[in-house]
Amino acid sequence: xxxxxxxxxxxxxxxxxxxxxxxxxxxxxxxxxxxxxxxxxxxxxxxxxxxxxxxxxxxxxxxxxxxxxxxxxxxxxxxxxxxxxxxxxxxxxxxxxxxxxxxxxxxxxxxxxxxxxxxxxxxxxxxxxxxxxxxxxxxxxxxxxxxxxxxxxxxxxxxxxxxxxxxxxxxxxxxxxxxxxxxxxxxxxxxxxxxxxxxxxxxxxxxxxxxxxxxxxxxxxxxxxxxxxxxxxxxxxxxxxxxxxxxxxxxxxxxxx
Amino acid sequence: xxxxxxxxxxxxxxxxxxxxxxxxxxxxxxxxxxxxxxxxxxxxxxxxxxxxxxxxxxxxxxxxxxxxxxxxxxxxxxxxxxxxxxxxxxxxxxxxxxxxxxxxxxxxxxxxxxxxxxxxxxxxxxxxxxxxxxxxxxxxxxxxxxxxxxxxxxxxxxxxxxxxxxxxxxxxxxxxxxxxxxxxxxxxxxxxxxxxxxxxxxxxxxxxxxxxxxxxxxxxxxxxxxxxxxxxxxxxxxxxxxxxxxxxxxxxxxxxxxxxxxxxxxxxxxxxxxxxxxxxxxxxxxxxxxxxxxxxxxxxxxxxxxxxxxxxxxxxxxxxxxxxxxxxxxxxxxxxxxxxxxxxxxxxxxxxxxxxxxxxxxxxxxxxxxxxxxxxxxxxxxxxxxxxxxxxxxxxxxxxxxxxxxxxxxxxxxxxxx
Numbered sequence: 001x002x003x004x005x006x007x008x009x010x011x012x013x014x015x016x017x018x019x020x021x022x023x024x025x026x027x028x029x030x031x032x033x034x035x036x037x038x039x040x041x042x043x044x045x046x047x048x049x050x051x052x053x054x055x056x057x058x059x060x061x062x063x064x065x066x067x068x069x070x071x072x073x074x075x076x077x078x079x080x081x082x083x084x085x086x087x088x089x090x091x092x093x094x095x096x097x098x099x100x101x102x103x104x105x106x107x108x109x110x111x112x113x114x115x116x117x118x119x120x121x122x123x124x125x126x127x128x129x130x131x132x133x134x135x136x137x138x139x140x141x142x143x144x145x146x147x148x149x150x151x152x153x154x155x156x157x158x159x160x161x162x163x164x165x166x167x168x169x170x171x172x173x174x175x176x177x178x179x180x181x182x183x184x185x186x187x188x189x190x191x192x193x194x195x196x197x198x199x200x201x202x203x204x205x206x207x208x209x210x211x212x213x214x215x216x217x218x219x220x221x222x223x224x225x226x227x228x229x230x231x232x233x234x235x236x237x238x239x240x241x242x243x244x245x246x247x248x249x250x251x252x253x254x255x256x257x
Numbered sequence: 258x259x260x261x262x263x264x265x266x267x268x269x270x271x272x273x274x275x276x277x278x279x280x281x282x283x284x285x286x287x288x289x290x291x292x293x294x295x296x297x298x299x300x301x302x303x304x305x306x307x308x309x310x311x312x313x314x315x316x317x318x319x320x321x322x323x324x325x326x327x328x329x330x331x332x333x334x335x336x337x338x339x340x341x342x343x344x345x346x347x348x349x350x351x352x353x354x355x356x357x358x359x360x361x362x363x364x365x366x367x368x369x370x371x372x373x374x375x376x377x378x379x380x381x382x383x384x385x386x387x388x389x390x391x392x393x394x395x396x397x398x399x400x401x402x403x404x405x406x407x408x409x410x411x412x413x414x415x416x417x418x419x420x421x422x423x424x425x426x427x428x429x430x431x432x433x434x435x436x437x438x439x440x441x442x443x444x445x446x447x448x449x450x451x452x453x454x455x456x457x458x459x460x461x462x463x464x465x466x467x468x469x470x471x472x473x474x475x476x477x478x479x480x481x482x483x484x485x486x487x488x489x490x491x492x493x494x495x496x497x498x499x500x501x502x503x504x505x506x507x508x509x510x511x512x513x514x515x516x517x518x519x520x521x522x523x524x525x526x527x528x529x530x531x532x533x534x535x536x537x538x539x540x541x542x543x544x545x546x547x548x549x550x551x552x553x554x555x556x557x558x559x560x561x562x563x564x565x566x567x568x569x570x571x572x573x574x575x576x577x578x579x580x581x582x583x584x585x586x587x588x589x590x591x592x593x594x595x596x597x598x599x600x601x602x603x604x605x606x607x608x609x610x611x612x613x614x615x616x617x618x619x620x621x622x623x624x625x626x627x628x629x630x631x632x633x634x635x636x637x638x639x640x641x642x643x644x645x646x647x648x649x650x651x652x653x654x655x656x657x658x659x660x661x662x663x664x665x666x667x668x669x670x671x672x673x674x675x
Binding site: 054056076077080081086088092093094095096101102105106108110113115116117118119121122124163164167 | 445446448449450451452453454457459460461463464465466467468469470471474475478
């Protein structure tokens, strides 16, 4: 966490929908290589914050810098090309393509093939190897030729993460990666996230406190569109402000190992 | 939209189409059949180019005839411009000029149409096509007014490999050559990064933006390339008929390529070829028999949409999978059982439609199998209606068992796979 330029630098970020202000002035620096979790009660604006960072929504005011470079006002694909990739809370995959084709599509731009119609996919060894590598990482090598739309829910969530990391982005945003999973599936997902985000900057929104306290280096607590605290898991757990606003008065139980 | 079929199967289909296309004209030696085959090959290229948008990129266009028509006009103008210097070799290359016109039209019009997908694209494509068609009378030197333009593909002297493009069979070989070149290139495109990412944009445009792709640029490039092949098809049509009229770029033409592609099957590469063949045959064969052919065609389309939304190609591939798995034997009796009432129902419906058409045309009698039927009596109507109702009742009776057997076979097929 001593890197000079933060991976992500958000300052004065605001977003209104009509008269209601959802994001009300957020300042947040996330260091290179950090694993950062954003928590907060429902409706706090966590997903909206992700949409702003990834340019799915345009901010009303404020700036975002990615690795020191301002990215405010860019399109999603432009930000993606600069090395930021995200997953979605609701599974967002290419449902009629096979698992392998999903992943191969996700690596094509970063390997420089762009809109090429003069390369044959079957001879692009680098794309094939990288897609297969990611496929093994997410444990779907046995589902290689299965259409993504008929995978099980947990498999689709894994593919969702696979598509996110396949392009080799070094800033990864995961929006509730373990939402709707069983305990054992969650444990596998955490191990997977840990594995595939090694040496990368990770920002995630998560409701499962076990996942948050197990994975994050630092935690930001978002309440009503504002960050009320950013600190290490221990400090967040002890923070009376957080306990009052978000966790109630009960301290977090011991499932955070 | 199923997973792409294995390579050997693709090779087999290509080879089968090639053999059929080469053998058919020499089997029948009929000028009419050869001209129907030429028309099928032209429409196949047109429909394949349309499926680059609909099936591969998820773009529903109501104005694809613009590229086809402009390709045809470019070709006929090139042919007439060459005049006596149009040697057979140059004539053979003219469809490329049509392709270039389609490409340029795509470069210009695509800027406007591909900004958005979905309904916006459909409406803008329709608007631009109507606009183009409405402006054609303003430029009679380009579009030739109502009469269009005629040309002569034999204006030049000499021959090329012994071919002069005079006989219909020779123009058929030329059409077939360009059809295979075009289809081959369009198939190759599906195996490239652009082709695959077009599928991704079709499935989920939002996510495509988050893997680095500007979806508008993907749509634009697919549309331009599609325009190129539609233009080639138009050029082939110009050489085949030696006449080009503004009808080629109107909404009717845009509609029929949509119907061909859809009934053939947008989820399979060869689906549009099947649709082009089927509908061209209906047009020429059924169209020659009855004035009601458009009605039959409409009923056929409704039937396809309701019962086989994947098109004929998906029906065939489903059946061939069942045959391969040996499950067809359980289904065959059911098919046979259903065939008789289905035929009865069709017969009754055809009878009613034909009598109604004859009556509306002012006839008092219609001939059926050599006997004359008086249309102002009740008996033939009752007869046809009862045949129709009987057929439908029979179908209802057997359909339950067939659908049970069908679902059982299907679940066995899927369960059999690891």
